[in-house]
Amino acid sequence: MIRLENIKKIYKMGEYEVHALRGVSLHIKAHEFVSIIGPSGSGKSTLMNMIGCLDVPTSGAYYVDGIEVSKMKDDQLADLRNKKIGFIFQQYNLLSRLTALENVELPLIYRGMSAQERQRLAKEALERVGLGDKIKHKPNELSGGQQQRVSIARALSSKPSLILADEPTGALDSKSGIEIMQMLHELHNEGNTIVLITHDLKIAKQAERVVTISDGSIVSDIDNKEGNEVSL
Amino acid sequence: MTKFIQSFKMAMRSISGNKGRSALTMLGIIIGVASVIILTGIGEGSTKAIRDKLASMGTNLVTVSLTRGMQGSRIITVDDVTEFAQKNTDLIASVSPLVSSTVTTKYGDVNSDSTTLEGVSAEYKTIKNVTLASGRFITDSEVEDRANVAVVGSYIQKEYFGGLSPIGEEIKINGQIFTIIGVYEETSDSTEESTDNKVTIPYTKATRLIKNKYISTFYVSAASEDAAEDAVTALKAFMTKKLGTDSGFRVQSQKEMLETMSEMTGVMTNMLAGIAAISLVVGGIGIMNIMLVSVSERTREIGIRKAIGARTSDILLQFLIESTVVSAMGGVIGIALGIGSGAGVGSLISIEFVTKMSMVILSFLFALFVGIFFGLYPAKKASKLNPIEALRSE
Numbered sequence: 001m002i003r004l005e006n007i008k009k010i011y012k013m014g015e016y017e018v019h020a021l022r023g024v025s026l027h028i029k030a031h032e033f034v035s036i037i038g039p040s041g042s043g044k045s046t047l048m049n050m051i052g053c054l055d056v057p058t059s060g061a062y063y064v065d066g067i068e069v070s071k072m073k074d075d076q077l078a079d080l081r082n083k084k085i086g087f088i089f090q091q092y093n094l095l096s097r098l099t100a101l102e103n104v105e106l107p108l109i110y111r112g113m114s115a116q117e118r119q120r121l122a123k124e125a126l127e128r129v130g131l132g133d134k135i136k137h138k139p140n141e142l143s144g145g146q147q148q149r150v151s152i153a154r155a156l157s158s159k160p161s162l163i164l165a166d167e168p169t170g171a172l173d174s175k176s177g178i179e180i181m182q183m184l185h186e187l188h189n190e191g192n193t194i195v196l197i198t199h200d201l202k203i204a205k206q207a208e209r210v211v212t213i214s215d216g217s218i219v220s221d222i223d224n225k226e227g228n229e230v231s232l
Numbered sequence: 233m234t235k236f237i238q239s240f241k242m243a244m245r246s247i248s249g250n251k252g253r254s255a256l257t258m259l260g261i262i263i264g265v266a267s268v269i270i271l272t273g274i275g276e277g278s279t280k281a282i283r284d285k286l287a288s289m290g291t292n293l294v295t296v297s298l299t300r301g302m303q304g305s306r307i308i309t310v311d312d313v314t315e316f317a318q319k320n321t322d323l324i325a326s327v328s329p330l331v332s333s334t335v336t337t338k339y340g341d342v343n344s345d346s347t348t349l350e351g352v353s354a355e356y357k358t359i360k361n362v363t364l365a366s367g368r369f370i371t372d373s374e375v376e377d378r379a380n381v382a383v384v385g386s387y388i389q390k391e392y393f394g395g396l397s398p399i400g401e402e403i404k405i406n407g408q409i410f411t412i413i414g415v416y417e418e419t420s421d422s423t424e425e426s427t428d429n430k431v432t433i434p435y436t437k438a439t440r441l442i443k444n445k446y447i448s449t450f451y452v453s454a455a456s457e458d459a460a461e462d463a464v465t466a467l468k469a470f471m472t473k474k475l476g477t478d479s480g481f482r483v484q485s486q487k488e489m490l491e492t493m494s495e496m497t498g499v500m501t502n503m504l505a506g507i508a509a510i511s512l513v514v515g516g517i518g519i520m521n522i523m524l525v526s527v528s529e530r531t532r533e534i535g536i537r538k539a540i541g542a543r544t545s546d547i548l549l550q551f552l553i554e555s556t557v558v559s560a561m562g563g564v565i566g567i568a569l570g571i572g573s574g575a576g577v578g579s580l581i582s583i584e585f586v587t588k589m590s591m592v593i594l595s596f597l598f599a600l601f602v603g604i605f606f607g608l609y610p611a612k613k614a615s616k617l618n619p620i621e622a623l624r625s626e
Binding site for chain 2: 074087110
């Protein structure tokens with residue numbers, strides 16, 4: 001599914017070199033639900049950018065569905081993100097001028113899909129997250145939890161290999177947060193591969209596998225099949 | 233294609249989502265396009281006015297003139313030209329010499345020392361298509377007799393005779409007494425500096441009055457409009473033979489003169505269009521300015537789009553279409569405004585406003601080009617944003 005081999009990422013800050021990742025190797029199989037936990041400054045965000053194909057490593061190899069990503073150009077990365085990765089962000093990151101339906105259609109537009117096909121898939125995804133009656137609403141007409149569900153629908157609409165959720169409950173009240181986590185579990189049970197990035201141990205523990213990162217290296221990788229109770 | 237339509241929809245949404253700003257951005261283009269159309273329309277109108285005026289003077293007219301250096305050094309007499317005309321009646325209908333000078337005119341205690349004097353023959357009236365407000369023109373016998381008769385411009389009637397009929401009155405030209413036999417129709421505004429301040433007398437009298445027996449200009453009326461070009465050729469050959477050189481004189485048909493004048497006013501019109509085009513470029517800079525603001529305001533949006541799979545070219549296209557649509561809309565409004573107000577501006581300065589379709593299309597295309605050109609830099613900037621940094625921005 002996805003495989004990172006000795007990934008290093010070095011940022012140059014003037015004369016200093018910042019080693020954000022110091023040789024990370026990680027293998028995530030299809031249908032897994034993995035959380036990656038670490039405090040801020042641990043390299044967690046850099047790792048997420050790598051997994052999400054938003055950035056390329058300084059050295060090391062990264063494979064998504066067997067495709068080598070680490071030497072790709074910007075437009076190749078864009079295409080790969082479009083087809084393989086579904087993003088769920090902490091701040092929802094919906095476009096405020098577009099309706100829920102149009103937001104969900106967006107990744108399909110960049111795939112060059114016909115309007116008819118696009119709308120069908122987008123409606124399907126919105127119905128899946130329980131917003132079939134709100135497709136014409138703009139983000140500011142929806143609650144935080146609903147906006148996050150639109151963003152989940154957007155991630156689902158392109159039927160990606162991997163759903164990458166970055167602090168998906170971080171901006172939500174606890175009730176909405178629980179709903180969102182429940183939805184991620186459902187998606188996992190339906191066969192989706194999910195990677196959840198968080199700094200919150202309680203959230204992280206809900207995944208079946210917890211990877212802890214600190215100071216640019218993986219410090220623990222625990223199988224956690226039992227800890228599946230949803231809470232916040 | 234789907235992407236293109238989608239980018240177009242997005243651009244329209246962003247323009248309508250920011251109506252006030254979009255309108256202000258368009259204003260530069262609107263003013264630019266409108267001024268191109270108004271200025272070229274008025275330029276075209278004055279060209280048309282000049283053309284009409286020249287045409288009214290007779291399209292059969294051919295002017296033969298000795299250029300400055302030749303005047304008086306070799307002699308072309310009226311008899312020479314008349315004889316040539318009589319031999320070529322298939323080409324030439326009539327001939328009138330023209331003696332011109334500036335003279336003083338006086339009636340009672342009113343006078344002018346910048347009156348234009350023309351000495352001509354009786355044929356001049358038909359050759360130049362002259363219309364008189366009152367009285368009659370000079371006759372053949374008056375030319376033969378060197379009679380002291382004059383046809384005067386409307387300025388003289390207005391200023392010297394208080395607008396009353398001057399026919400039969402006597403006027404002093406360079407101190408000699410002339411009887412007024414006719415008055416020209418007003419050609420401009422009857423002021424001392426205008427073409428209405430003139431007197432026309434028999435050329436035989438004029439050469440004596442200004443003490444210059446050499447005639448340097450002849451007006452020739454071609455037998456027909458079609459014969460004009462052949463008449464020019466024949467007259468050139470005649471002049472070359474007479475003078476023994478092919479330089480030092482000019483034979484020009486009214487048609488050629490018309491073309492020369494049209495060319496001159498055409499240059500003027502294009503110059504005006506060029507000046508107006510500068511305001512279009514300034515409008516383009518306005519577009520660039522707003523697009524740059526828009527890009528920095530929408531950094532996060534660009535980040536989101538890139539994260540979910542927009543390529544560099546997708547973002548480029550989106551912003552480029554936006555600036556192009558703004559300039560195209562400005563162009564259309566500018567055309568409407570230009571055509572709408574052009575007639576009003578024209579009547580204000582009493583010049584007919586002529587809408588030139590080619591200029592309308594050209595100014596629109598130029599506006600479009602401006603939108604693309606000045607939209608390119610902001611769009612490039614947007615498309616090159618790093619998605620990670622763009623997502624992090626507020």
